[in-house]
Amino acid sequence: MTSLFEREARVIMRTYARAPVTFVAGEGSWLVDSDGNRYLDFLTGLAVTSVGHANPSVAAAVAAQMERLVHVSNLYYTEPMVELAEALVQRSGLDRVFFCNDGATANEAAIKLARRHGQKTGGPDRYRIVSLDDSFHGRTLATLAATGQPAKQATFQPLPPGFVQVPPGDIGAMEEVVDDTVAAVMVETTQGEGGVRPLEPDYLVALRRLCDERGALLVVDDVQAGMGRTGTWFSWQQLGFSPDIATTAKALANGLPIGACMAREEVASAFEPGDHATTFGGGPVVCAAALAVIDEIESRDLLANCKERSEQLMAGLADLPGVKDVRGRGLLVAAQLDGEIAGDVARRALLEGRLVVNPVRPDAIRFAPPLSVSAAEVDEALERFASTLA
Ligand SMILES: Cc1ncc(COP(=O)(O)O)c(C=O)c1O
Numbered sequence: 001m002t003s004l005f006e007r008e009a010r011v012i013m014r015t016y017a018r019a020p021v022t023f024v025a026g027e028g029s030w031l032v033d034s035d036g037n038r039y040l041d042f043l044t045g046l047a048v049t050s051v052g053h054a055n056p057s058v059a060a061a062v063a064a065q066m067e068r069l070v071h072v073s074n075l076y077y078t079e080p081m082v083e084l085a086e087a088l089v090q091r092s093g094l095d096r097v098f099f100c101n102d103g104a105t106a107n108e109a110a111i112k113l114a115r116r117h118g119q120k121t122g123g124p125d126r127y128r129i130v131s132l133d134d135s136f137h138g139r140t141l142a143t144l145a146a147t148g149q150p151a152k153q154a155t156f157q158p159l160p161p162g163f164v165q166v167p168p169g170d171i172g173a174m175e176e177v178v179d180d181t182v183a184a185v186m187v188e189t190t191q192g193e194g195g196v197r198p199l200e201p202d203y204l205v206a207l208r209r210l211c212d213e214r215g216a217l218l219v220v221d222d223v224q225a226g227m228g229r230t231g232t233w234f235s236w237q238q239l240g241f242s243p244d245i246a247t248t249a250k251a252l253a254n255g256l257p258i259g260a261c262m263a264r265e266e267v268a269s270a271f272e273p274g275d276h277a278t279t280f281g282g283g284p285v286v287c288a289a290a291l292a293v294i295d296e297i298e299s300r301d302l303l304a305n306c307k308e309r310s311e312q313l314m315a316g317l318a319d320l321p322g323v324k325d326v327r328g329r330g331l332l333v334a335a336q337l338d339g340e341i342a343g344d345v346a347r348r349a350l351l352e353g354r355l356v357v358n359p360v361r362p363d364a365i366r367f368a369p370p371l372s373v374s375a376a377e378v379d380e381a382l383e384r385f386a387s388t389l390a
Pocket residue numbers: 046102103104105107136137138139188192193221222223224225249250
């Protein structure tokens with residue numbers, strides 16, 4: 001019989017080098033493969049399944065909504081969308097939400113909103129977007145143009161114009177480029193795909209001040225770091241500033257596709273009916289799932305758990321022989337290894353240790369367990385990772 005791997009190789013476009021494992025089920029912090037082996041999931045699909053696999057409350061909310069109403073056009077009202085927007089507004093401190101389908105479309109919305117606002121307030125030349133080297137904002141053409149990774153951009157030139165990158169952490173470099181042609185500066189507070197690199201609060205506060213002085217908007221891409229991943233609902237809430245626009249996606253509906261672009265009232269009002277649209281964004285089923293996720297995080301006090309398990313995980317990793325350094329915020333953590341061995345380490349952790357982690361850099365491993373992870377599961381993961389390193 002032809003294996004699933006062979007069938008995949010015939011019919012799926014070759015954009016991924018997949019690990020030789022087929023997952024068939026999950027529960028909480030655990031995944032099960034097609035041979036019945038159990039894996040401790042410390043990646044959660046890249047910071048997505050934050051309230052655990054097969055979460056019963058999310059599953060019940062989705063099933064109930066599926067039976068009631070799956071889709072109508074965004075030309076009509078639906079309750080879960082409005083309720084979810086109210087929940088996000090209340091928790092983010094921002095005023096309005098545009099729902100879409102994932103991180104890239106949330107950032108596309110942010111870029112379009114920033115341009116619309118820039119051109120309305122500063123004239124036709126205020127449209128440029130400044131982002132950071134080593135950033136990651138998505139794979140659509142505009143979000144790729146904002147992504148400060150030349151290797152990912154090289155094969156898709158020409159990219160849309162109006163995007164420029166500067167080194168992270170260097171406020172002088174920002175001062176040089178942020179002029180009256182810049183609509184917005186866009187940053188991740190912890191660069192996720194760039195290697196889990198937290199930006200200093202002082203730098204972010206100085207960036208906020210610079211944007212205010214120069215009339216540019218500040219956009220936080222909280223696609224990976226939002227929805228409690230760093231121990232507060234949104235990453236900036238522990239860093240002493242707030243953005244004009246913020247995006248979030250990955251963990252918002254615990255694995256169902258959804259993205260959100262949120263903004264302050266004065267900025268959001270730059271969009272008029274017809275300026276932007278989506279078929280699926282804000283659909284009743286994903287919004288019902290996201291409402292259940294928010295309820296799980298609050299009723300189980302998972303922000304507090306995130307902080308406690310973060311300390312445990314980071315301290316435990318720092319003690320392991322072979323780990324040179326540990327960085328991150330909340331449960332978005334990287335262990336710096338000695339040499340470019342992370343690919344091999346992650347593969348062995350998966351196939352031998354049955355621990356799912358990812359080589360976020362050639363020399364660094366990313367850990368992003370569910371916010372619901374237990375102390376015993378963190379100990380178990382540390383043990384498995386230690387044996388892999390050994
Ligand atoms: C910070 C950040 N922004 C945007 C994206 C793109 O999100 P998506 O893959 O859902 O389009 C990602 C994905 O890794 C991300 O980490």
